[in-house]
Amino acid sequence: MTKAISSVAESDIEITEPCPIRDVLDRIGDQWSLLVLEALSARTCRFNELTREIGDISRQMLSRTLKRLEQDGFITRTVYAEVPPRVEYELTDLGRSFLVPMQALVRWADANHLAICRARKTFAPR
Amino acid sequence: MTKAISSVAESDIEITEPCPIRDVLDRIGDQWSLLVLEALSARTCRFNELTREIGDISRQMLSRTLKRLEQDGFITRTVYAEVPPRVEYELTDLGRSFLVPMQALVRWADANHLAICRARKTFAPR
């Protein structure tokens, strides 16, 4: 991820990664980030709620995914000093604003999945 | 990629992959597909034109990426019986329709990249 398709000036001191698209897609393009964001779009969730909601994610991967999303400012993590411990994950404004283009993509995928499956089946190698 | 976030009936015989979002994102979420689609959004391109246009892609990866995009029905591959050989890649209607949500995502990434970079810098681990 080094090439830039961006209108942002590359001399901007705040930006270390030169290409926003590659940078953003490296994050949300992984196996789980979109699923987590989708789950959190409805409501604030606790760790194990997310595990159940998503269904087939390991705690390991959920943990890593949440940490990255938190680092990138998509979600917040709130720890309550209780016993047993309670931790809640919630979308930030940035996270919520991301839902707009993300859900457009989801709708496209939903609408065109059948066409893609058909294309795969009718594709003649060579 | 097994969990479904879809409104499409899972009993649909044409669909082998149960989740459109995961399925689609597994394809375009890779390192290069979006870059190739972006390059082809302007005009039909030949193989080495794409290599130059994208800049840091190896012929190997470009070849693989193009083949998958062709299989999924995003692009067409046209071989001209000339010497030296000429092969042109072009977006299909499906590919062009994908540009709409994709470019919305690109715009979001462009607009919010700075915020993400800042979030990363100010993130205090522990």
Next chain:
DNA sequence: CAGAATCCAATCAGATACTG
């Protein structure tokens, strides 16, 4: 020019076990 084949390194993702 437009690839395919081969080999290799890095990263990803799952299973399992352990912790505060």
Next chain:
DNA sequence: CAGTATCTGATTGGATTCTG
């Protein structure tokens, strides 16, 4: 409950070489 640590196998991506 909410994680972390470790190990391991699978997948990705790059470099290099070869070909019609």
